[in-house]
Amino acid sequence: MRGIFIAILAVCLFLRLSQAAEPAQADGAMADQIRRGKLLYLQNCVICHQSSGQGSPGVFPPLAGSDYLMADKKKSILALVQGLSGRISVNGTVYDGSMPPMVLDDAKAADVLTYVRNSFGNSGGAIQTEEVKTVRSSSRFPTYQALVDAARYPALPQAPPEFALRELVRLSDHGTRLTSDGKGRALYVLCGNGDVWHVDLPGGQLRQTLRGRDYIDSKLGNPSAVGITLDAEKRFYIVVDQRDERARMITNQVTIFRTSSVQRGEPAEPKPWLQTSYPWGIGPFNHGVGHVAIGPDGFVYVSSGSRTDGNETGTDARYFQGGEVPLTACIWRLDPKSEHPEIEIYARGLRNPYGFCWDDSGNMLATDNGPDADAPEELNKIEKGKHYGFPYQFADWTKKPYAYTPEPEPGTHFTLPVANLGPNGGYESKPLYTFDPHSSPAGIVYLNKDFPEAYRGSFLLTRFGNLIKTKEDVGFDVLQVRFKGDQFREAEFKTVLAPLGRPLDVHVAGRKIYILEYTRQTDNQPDHPMLPGRILELSVKK
Numbered sequence: 001m002r003g004i005f006i007a008i009l010a011v012c013l014f015l016r017l018s019q020a021a022e023p024a025q026a027d028g029a030m031a032d033q034i035r036r037g038k039l040l041y042l043q044n045c046v047i048c049h050q051s052s053g054q055g056s057p058g059v060f061p062p063l064a065g066s067d068y069l070m071a072d073k074k075k076s077i078l079a080l081v082q083g084l085s086g087r088i089s090v091n092g093t094v095y096d097g098s099m100p101p102m103v104l105d106d107a108k109a110a111d112v113l114t115y116v117r118n119s120f121g122n123s124g125g126a127i128q129t130e131e132v133k134t135v136r137s138s139s140r141f142p143t144y145q146a147l148v149d150a151a152r153y154p155a156l157p158q159a160p161p162e163f164a165l166r167e168l169v170r171l172s173d174h175g176t177r178l179t180s181d182g183k184g185r186a187l188y189v190l191c192g193n194g195d196v197w198h199v200d201l202p203g204g205q206l207r208q209t210l211r212g213r214d215y216i217d218s219k220l221g222n223p224s225a226v227g228i229t230l231d232a233e234k235r236f237y238i239v240v241d242q243r244d245e246r247a248r249m250i251t252n253q254v255t256i257f258r259t260s261s262v263q264r265g266e267p268a269e270p271k272p273w274l275q276t277s278y279p280w281g282i283g284p285f286n287h288g289v290g291h292v293a294i295g296p297d298g299f300v301y302v303s304s305g306s307r308t309d310g311n312e313t314g315t316d317a318r319y320f321q322g323g324e325v326p327l328t329a330c331i332w333r334l335d336p337k338s339e340h341p342e343i344e345i346y347a348r349g350l351r352n353p354y355g356f357c358w359d360d361s362g363n364m365l366a367t368d369n370g371p372d373a374d375a376p377e378e379l380n381k382i383e384k385g386k387h388y389g390f391p392y393q394f395a396d397w398t399k400k401p402y403a404y405t406p407e408p409e410p411g412t413h414f415t416l417p418v419a420n421l422g423p424n425g426g427y428e429s430k431p432l433y434t435f436d437p438h439s440s441p442a443g444i445v446y447l448n449k450d451f452p453e454a455y456r457g458s459f460l461l462t463r464f465g466n467l468i469k470t471k472e473d474v475g476f477d478v479l480q481v482r483f484k485g486d487q488f489r490e491a492e493f494k495t496v497l498a499p500l501g502r503p504l505d506v507h508v509a510g511r512k513i514y515i516l517e518y519t520r521q522t523d524n525q526p527d528h529p530m531l532p533g534r535i536l537e538l539s540v541k542k
Contacts, residue, residue: 029126030114030118030125030126033110033111033114033115033126034111034114034115034118034119036108036111036115037111037112037113037114037115037116038115038119040104040108040111040112040115041112041115041116044102044104044112045102045112045116048060048099049061049062049063052064052120053066053116053119053120054120057093058093058095058211059095059097059208060095060097061088061090061091061093061095062090062091062120063116063119063120063122064120064121064122065091065120065121065122066090066091066122067090067091068088068089068090068091069090069116069117069122070117070122070124073117073124073127073131074135076113076117076127077109077113077127077131077132077135077136078135078139079099080101080102080104080109080112080113081101081102081109081132081135081136081139081141081147082101082136082139082140082141082147083098083099083100083101083140083531084098084099085097085098085099085173096193096211096212096213097173098172098173098193098532099172100151100172100531100532101141101147101151101531103147103148103151105144106129106130106132106133106136106144107129107132109132109136110126110127110128110129110131110132113127113132114126114127140529141529150520150521150529150531151520151531152520153167153170153501153520153534154499154500154501154520154522156536157497157498157499157500159497159538160454160496162452162454162455162540162541163513163538163539163540163541164538164539164541165497165536165537165538165539166536166537166539167534167535167536167537168187168199168204168514168534168535168536168537169199169204169205169206169534169535170532170533170534171189171191171197171206171532171533171534171535172206172532173191173192173193173195173532174191174192174518174519174530174532174533175189175190175191175197175504175505175516175518175532175533175535176190176191176192176225176226176504176505176516176518177189177190177226177227177228177291177443177504177505177516178190178228178443178505178506178507178514178516178535179228179229179230179236179507180230180507180509180514181230181234181509182230182509183509184201184202184509184510184512185200185201186198186199186200186201187199187201187507187509187514187535188209188228188230188236189516189535190225190226190227190228190238191212191225192223192224192225192226193212193213193222193223193225194210194211194212194213194215194216194223194225194238194240195208195210195211195212196208196209196210196228196236196238197209198266199535201509204535209266209267210236210238210267210268210270212225212240215257215269215270215271216240216242216255216257217242217255220242220243220244220253221242221243221244221245222242222243223240223241223242224240224241224242224288225238225239225240225241226239226241226288226290226291227239227256227289227290227291227292227302227303228292229292229293229294230267231294231336232294234262234267235258235259235260235267236257236258236259236267236270237256237257237258237273237292237300238256238257238258238270238292239254239255239256239257239289239290239291239292239302240254240255240256240257241253241254241286241288241289242255243280243286244277244280248318249279249318249319249320250279250280250318250319251277251278251279251280252277252278252279252280252281252286252288252289252307253275253277254274254275254276254277254278254288254289255272255274255275256272256273256274256275256289256292256302256334257270257271257272257273258270258271258273259271273339273341274334274340274341274343276327276343278307278325278327278328279307279319279320279322279325280307280319280320281306281307281308281319282307282308282309282312282313282314282319282321283309283314285306285307285308285309286305286307287305287306287307287351287352287369288304288305289302289303289304289305289332290302290303290304290305290354291303291353291354291355291356293356293357294336295333295358295364296358296362297362298336299333299334299335299336300333300334300335300336300341301331301332301333301334301346301356301364302331302332302333302334303331303332303350303352303353303354303355303356303366304327304328304329304330304331304332305328305329305350305351305352305353305354305369306324306328306329306351306352306390306391307320307324307325307328307329308323308324308391309371309372309373310371310373310390310391310401310402310404310405311323311324311391311404311405311406312402312404313404323391323406324391326345327343327345329348329349329350329351329390329391330345330346330347330348330349330350331345331346331347331350331353331356331366331382332344332345332346333345333346346382346384346385347382347383347384347385347386347387347388348386348387348388349386349387349388349389349390349392349414349415350366350368350380350388350390351368351369351370351371351390351391351394352368352369353366353367353368353380353382354367354368354369354440354441354442354443355367355441355442355443355444355461355462355505355506356382356444357444357445357446357459358446359446359457359459360446360448360449363381363488364381364382364383365379365380365381365382365418365444365446365459365481365488366379366380366382366444367379367441367442367443367444367461368380368388368390368417368441369440369441370394370395370437370438371394371401372468373394373401373402374437374438375394375395375397375401375437376394376395376417376426376432376433376434376435376436376437377434377435377436377437377438377439377440377441378394378395378417378418378433378434378435378441379417379418379420379434379435379441379444379461379481379491380415380417380418381415381418381488381489383415386415387412387413387414387415388414388415388417389414389415389416391405391406392405392406392407392408392412392414393408393414395416395417395432395433395434396416396417396433416433416489417433417434418433418434418481418483418488418489418490418491419431419432419433419434419489419490419491420432420433420434420435420490420491420493421484421490421491421492421493422492422493423492423493423494424479424493424494424495425439425463425479425493425495426439426474426493427493431490434493435463435474435493436466436470436474436475437470437474438466438467438468438470438474438475439463439464439465439466439474439475440463440464440465440466440467440475441461441462441463441464441475442461442462442463442464442503442504442505442506443461443462443503443504443505443506443507443516444459444460444461444462444506445459445460445461445506445507445508445513446458446459446508447459447460447508447513450510450511450540451511451540452540455480457482458480458481458482458483459480459481459482460478460479460480460481460496460506460513461478461479461481461506462477462478462500462503462504462505462506462515462516463475463476463477463478463479463503464476464502464503464504464518465477465502465521465523465524466524467524469524470524473523473524476498476499476500476501476502476503476522476523477495477496477497477498477499477500477503478495478496478497478498478500478503478506478515479493479494479495479496480493480494480495480496481493482494497515497538499522499523500515500517500522500536501517501518501519501520501521501522501533501534502517502518502519502521502522502530502533503515503516503517503518504516504517504518511539511540512537512538512539512540513537513538513539514535514536514537514538515535515536515537515538516533516535517533517534517535517536518530518533519531519532519533520533520534
């Protein structure tokens with residue numbers, strides 16, 4: 001039935017396209033290009049830009065009579081061959097979205113561009129294959145083959161025998177977090193610019209719920225939205241970091257938005273619920289405020305990463321040189337009943353706790369990303385008031401990671417991370433505390449009694465994979481964590497899915513597990529730009 005529907009849809013789109021305004025009259029080679037380009041437009045562009053070339057107001061810009069398209073031929077080519085993101089103005093309207101590159105060779109790119117630049121009221125002449133090749137050579141993908149390599153989605157890995165794995169949906173922008181209605185009808189994916197997309201379940205159709213530009217302050221720097229959850233009252237909590245350079249000292253402006261109403265069944269009208277700031281990080285280490293979730297006590301928990309690698313001071317006068325500050329390298333707890341919540345520091349000493357969750361008994365586990373100093377990444381059992389070492393100690397190391405590592409205050413006690421007893425995740429011949437260095441542990445979930453016995457009562461977590469060059473790539477996987485005993489001090493770690501395209505988050509809804517791939521790369525190849533990934537669904541077999 002689904003195949004028949006798609007076939008009917010394709011026919012309808014073709015008929016609509018055929019009835020659209022005809023392209024400008026052309027002879028010979030250009031006419032042939034236009035005929036070929038028309039079919040390519042139907043296959044690649046019509047869903048977003050429509051058969052009339054009018055686009056979708058506020059979402060996809062028009063091609064019909066487009067000043068942006070016609071003003072600069074090189075820009076037109078570049079948008080097609082390397083994609084386009086950020087704010088642009090088309091016919092007086094500002095668009096702030098993302099278009100992936102079209103995987104078309106030089107000749108086909110020339111054909112489709114010739115078609116759109118000579119249709120819908122446009123008149124721009126022919127574009128030649130050599131023109132496309134020249135522009136492409138200076139783009140992010142200097143050859144068509146480089147684009148093909150970067151755009152290729154990896155094959156699905158082998159799922160465990162108790163599960164079925166499928167590709168749920170491919171994303172047009174980079175997703176950072178997942179949440180859901182908990183009823184198996186709607187999955188939501190947050191993108192770094194604050195956009196929120198609704199994924200219909202079980203079909204996987206995408207539609208936009210919120211646009212970041214509609215609620216995030218554009219006077220500050222570009223947003224980094226890396227936290228979202230949905231509470232029992234159907235309210236989104238969305239965490240946004242922005243770099244503020246308006247004052248002498250550069251700061252990180254943190255806003256937690258909370259939606260205040262429901263429109264057409266969707267959470268709507270995000271309003272600032274909590275706003276605070278602290279000095280921006282040293283170098284690249286402003287990890288920011290990220291994951292947000294509702295704890296079993298009903299409070300809102302939020303992770304706040306470090307602003308340094310290991311408490312270094314830096315040398316730039318525009319950046320605070322005092323190392324970490326009270327609001328960083330910790331987990332916050334907030335009262336959702338308050339309209340102006342106070343930040344309670346729940347636990348400290350966590351360098352970058354990207355993900356956390358609770359089991360059925362209320363035990364809290366959090367992943368944590370380690371330093372450049374090649375220390376193991378961590379999994380920690382989080383308890384109120386405890387300190388987990390950063391920036392004084394990493395993993396079970398007794399040595400100082402850096403010459404500038406400060407001495408802790410007298411009497412400070414550090415809680416060790418979970419001991420990895422293998423067989424995977426970095427274990428070799430003795431316990432490791434906890435993962436391979438630089439493997440970037442990220443989202444984590446608990447699997448309850450609804451899951452098969454081999455997984456019941458355990459955790460699953462994603463590892464984004466190394467961004468630093470290592471002897472061999474590490475991460476790019478999903479691991480199962482099963483604890484030994486009830487003290488949460490040691491656990492067995494087992495690979496469940498690998499390799500994956502930099503998996504960043506994982507979410508459980510019913511008996512299904514959703515895995516967010518940030519991109520399509522299954523290894524650390526910095527010469528391949530990270531194109532948007534997809535969402536995978538791991539479901540229990542009946």
